Amino acid sequence: METSSTGDAWGESSNRDESRKLPSSRYKGVVPQPNGRWGAQIYEKHERVWLGTFNAEAEAARAYDVAVRRFRGRDGVTNFKPLNEADDDDAAEISFIGSRSKVEIVDMLRRHSYHHELQQSRRSFGADKMKTAPSRGAAMAGATESPVGAQRQHLFDKAVTPSDVGKLNRLVVPKQHAEKHLPLQDAGGGASNGMLLKFEDGCGRVWRFRYSYWNSSQSYVMTKGWSRFVKEKGLEAGDVVSFQRSTGPEKQLFIDSKVRAGREHTAAPMPRPPVQHFRLFGVNIVRNPATHRDDTELTSSQDMFKRQRTEAL
Numbered sequence: 001m002e003t004s005s006t007g008d009a010w011g012e013s014s015n016r017d018e019s020r021k022l023p024s025s026r027y028k029g030v031v032p033q034p035n036g037r038w039g040a041q042i043y044e045k046h047e048r049v050w051l052g053t054f055n056a057e058a059e060a061a062r063a064y065d066v067a068v069r070r071f072r073g074r075d076g077v078t079n080f081k082p083l084n085e086a087d088d089d090d091a092a093e094i095s096f097i098g099s100r101s102k103v104e105i106v107d108m109l110r111r112h113s114y115h116h117e118l119q120q121s122r123r124s125f126g127a128d129k130m131k132t133a134p135s136r137g138a139a140m141a142g143a144t145e146s147p148v149g150a151q152r153q154h155l156f157d158k159a160v161t162p163s164d165v166g167k168l169n170r171l172v173v174p175k176q177h178a179e180k181h182l183p184l185q186d187a188g189g190g191a192s193n194g195m196l197l198k199f200e201d202g203c204g205r206v207w208r209f210r211y212s213y214w215n216s217s218q219s220y221v222m223t224k225g226w227s228r229f230v231k232e233k234g235l236e237a238g239d240v241v242s243f244q245r246s247t248g249p250e251k252q253l254f255i256d257s258k259v260r261a262g263r264e265h266t267a268a269p270m271p272r273p274p275v276q277h278f279r280l281f282g283v284n285i286v287r288n289p290a291t292h293r294d295d296t297e298l299t300s301s302q303d304m305f306k307r308q309r310t311e312a313l
Contacts, residue, residue, distance in 0.1 A: 025057055027079045029064030040109070042067045044102075052110040063109045070097050070105045089122070096121045104196060104208070117195050152244040152254055155181045159260070160230075162237040169227040171209075171241070178220035181243070184213055197222070199243075199255035207255060233257045 025032060031039045033053060038060035040051035051067055054060040061079040068076035069083070083090040096118050097105065108114040156177040158164075164171050173182065184195065194212025201207060210224035235241070238260035246252040 025061075027057065027061035027064065028077065029068070029079075030057060030060045040064045040067070042071055044071060049106060050110075051106060052112070054112075063114070066097065066109060066114060067105060069094070070100070070102055092122045093118060099198075100196075108196070111194075113195060120195065151247045153247050155243040155245055157240050157242045159238060159240050160235055165230050165235050165237055165239075169223065171222040171226050173211075173220040173222065175220060177243075181245070182211065182220070184211070184220070197253060199253045201254070202256050229255075236260070236263070238263070 023032065025038065029040055029042055029051075031041060033039050037053050037055055038057045039053050040060040040063040042049050042051060042064060049067070051060075051063050054063060065078040065080055068078050083094050085091050085094060100108075105114070108117055156174070158171070158174065158177075160171065178184075182197070194210055196208050197211045199207045199209070207229055208225050209222040209229075211220070211222050213220055229235075235257060236259070240258050240260065242256045242258070244254040244256070246254070
């Protein structure tokens with residue numbers, strides 16, 4: 001389980017000490033906080049993972065239940081009624097939780113964005129998909145595969161700028177395309193709000209980017225995960241990133257990239273042919289066929305042979 005800092009992952013030690021003086025919660029995984037709020041936590045390999053602080057005790061208990069479903073699976077004991085796969089909404093949530101990593105689930109709970117991203121997933125995939133999907137069990141195991149041979153609808157292209165592939169580690173999504181194809185709810189909340197978007201590339205690899213709205217620049221951006229995509233795809237300024245979505249009820253997102261026109265035709269340095277060695281009259285002759293000085297080099301070798309021959313006489 002990866003964490004950014006000890007305090008962020010396990011909670012403040014002062015809160016732990018003070019919470020011991022407060023009455024315990026009636027819910028599993030919930031601890032009272034001195035400010036009247038409630039914290040949620042779960043243990044992973046005997047280490048405490050902090051899930052965040054919530055206004056209501058029941059809200060913290062539900063956050064714990066979400067983490068239990070991801071960390072413990074079907075065997076986890078929750079505070080509230082277990083999810084039922086026969087129910088469309090519950091089946092959608094089971095698939096949503098199973099297709100996200102533990103780190104992603106914890107991140108959503110801490111940011112209080114879990115329910116927003118769950119609702120978006122329900123709208124995208126649809127209840128009918130959840131009823132008939134043969135890979136529901138695979139989703140619980142963490143599968144991320146998209147439907148094979150899915151028909152795609154082209155959304156938009158973006159020619160990346162130097163800042164898109166530079167040290168800022170973010171891609172600016174044109175506003176008209178962001179609001180039409182990748183809408184964000186409560187976009188005015190600043191860079192701290194946002195959601196995780198999942199894309200699949202042409203090789204079937206899944207990429208996840210943090211997608212949010214920045215008030216400071218009034219722009220939609222993809223941040224966390226983007227720099228890795230740039231590095232592994234070898235993107236340079238002027239290259240084009242293409243976004244698509246499947247036309248079926250699952251609404252899977254896809255991403256492709258291609259180098260800018262002309263860059264693929266840039267002549268790569270030709271490999272240098274191996275240096276040729278041969279022996280003539282007891283003298284080593286070296287010839288390098290990769291240069292325009294071949295004849296000169298051979299002549300120089302012959303002169304050297306003559307000098308050595310004369311000296312020998």
